[in-house]
Amino acid sequence: MKIRKHPVNVFIYVQHLLGIGHLRRASLLAKTMDKAGMSVLFASGGRPVSYLDVGNAELFQLPALHAADNSFKVLKDINESIVDDEWKEKRKELLLSAFREAQPDVLLIEMFPFGRRQMRFELDPLIALAKSMDIPVISSIRDILTTHKTPGKSEWIIDRVQKDIDHVLVHGDPDFVPLEDSFPLAAKIKNKIIYTGYVVEHDQNRDPSDRTSSPEDRKGVLVSAGGGAVALPLAEAVIKAKDLSTLNNVPWRLLLGNNLPDQEFNDIVKRAPDGIIVERNRPDFCRLLSTTQLSISQAGYNTVMETLMTETPAIVVPFSADGQSEQTDRAQKLANAGVLSLLSEADLTPENLAKKINEAVQKPLFSKSGSSKSGSSKSGPSKSGSKVKVDVHGTDKTTLFIKELIEKRHKKRDIQCPK
Template identity: 45%
Template sequence: MSDRPRLALYVQHLLGIGHLRRAAALARAFVDAGAEVLVFSGGIPVPDIDFGAARLLQMPACLAADAAFSALLDAEGRVIDSAWKDSRRELLLKEMAAFQPDAIVIEMYPFGRRQFRFELLPLLYWAQNQGLLIVSSVRDILVDKGRDDRVLEAADLIRRYFDLVLVHGDPRLVPFERTFPRATAIADRLRYTGYVVEKPAAASATYDRNEGEVLVSAGGGAVGGPLFRAALAARGLSGLKDRVWRFVTGRNLPEEDFGYLKRASGVDSGIIVERFRSDFADLMARCHVSLSQGGYNTVMELLALRTPSVIVPFSEGQESEQALRAELLAERGALDVLPAEHLEPDTLAATLTRRAQIGALPIELDLDGGRHSAEITLAALAAKKAH
């Protein structure tokens, strides 16, 4: 057996792919810091996610039935039942015991992913009995569900089971208590890591944005249809209409929306439509201006690359996370934000043109969250073993 510390990372993405991408970046950072890492992924497999030298164990997959998370479906589109839950719980515990980790990092829980208590509570009980370091990994902003009982439950679970809470953010932008009112009750466990950002080669390259495209994207694309259609309508009204507009839709954009865009590109050579680009970071680094949804990963990469950006946050149902982060950054002049419910073509066209002229204004934030997460966790593990 290797002398390196062994770390298990649990992640469950349900709608977009942001959680999985952030987990992959963390896994690579832990490996770089000297750990042996096994990622337990419970969402639908996503091609081209880079886990580096970390190993990936794909559990029986499930996803959200819709943007409102009204139900959980298995890989065949069936609502998951108690037999499915029992089977996955047994597999998770079996594989976890076989790996024999020194530490477990659980993404989002107990601040989210409450639907997976059926396997996570038994996992926490097992890990505690094994004397493992138990870590929660959570983004800077939580979605406000308006449920004080859930906030109290999360704080209680942190105090009962967890040694650390890695908050992937910077309190200079938004302190954790802004969206988790019981933060003071778990303050001794909280550690701000800075934002977890991909480290693309493009970050060190120099491009002439004056020659660049208008880049339109929506993460995995599952809920990107309205944004893409609005961008297409805004193109002819924009001062940027003579530039190439590149739509990178994501693999999960519904076929109806993808077909609509492809038909437009068929009659206009200035429109390029693609599902996926492995060099997406390079596209962001050299584009004239970016239009995108406000996912954590995309926004932080845009900031790191100093890309002029207009953000249209996803805000269906009770989703508030993307909007709050984008608004806080807009207040500092780092980007522009347009609410999805007011996405009129003329307003969008004017905002894109204006942001392209202004450029990207720098903002002081810690964007080295992967490395800091690894350092904090492995230091805590060493201290736990020493006692």
């Protein structure tokens, strides 16, 4: 590992276990912080993603692990072997060593303690080390959390935040969906919660209020099925639904995550009908999204926000296995507002998907009339009869908060230890 010369301003820890949503959000923050003049060390614990873009931030790839399935209970290494205590101990020491060498001003942890309890073998000692070095610990979380049904789990989270976390950055908009909606005990840590707005990748060469392709320029269907085995049901439905829909004569593109095993990926490629291009996920997803006439996807944080930003008509099939409620909650709220179409996993069949596609074709496309002007704190799509306005400046607001926190820390240190 190559670490920048001291000091490292921000040490970011992110562990993606199934999909790469957390990794993408954290990478956007790292890239923006780097552009703002902060030195960033980005510690990633999931399987490497070839097109990951962290700008000039320093990437530290830990020995990779991932969840064996969507229960998230069993962890495997890059060779598909279940990790044991010895493996965990070695990885923990690598992480702690990197942190000691970096001596950062701030530790930013993705999700914990609201999630990633599987990683306590290294996160507990990492947080303890940060506290011993008087380094602020910040938890970075998405807008909606999966509802905790295990008795006492929410109380445990509150206790950990009160003891170990200095700030909780919620990458969402309280006027759209407050954290209390998915985490009722949020009021107990109200003094630590900071809403940043949604973390979304903006085209740096285009005014945020200037939407992409006009409706008449858009063509084709873009399907992003997510990562890992959870992508298969949607992919299977799509390759059968194409010829049943009124969009059977336009080009289709099906994107599958890198975590989907090659055998399953190749099988989908072989069975896809004419007119469907099947590929692995691409780094230019937003560009593809901005030029397509219809998006079909799961309802993860990044995909939904990019769909809203590009004002692309969309059908979403929220991931809801094993009690996962986050995607369904987000999709339902947006479906109720009339800005996308919702199809549940339970109702996912080629026939039902084709019906949703046909319905989407009949609905008016996004209108530019509801777009906010450049510089406004709110932005979002507008459709006939409905409007959704959300703060989409989470990357910049998060960066500004971290920068000001570091400046205060340096100022305090200079007062205590004058040269």
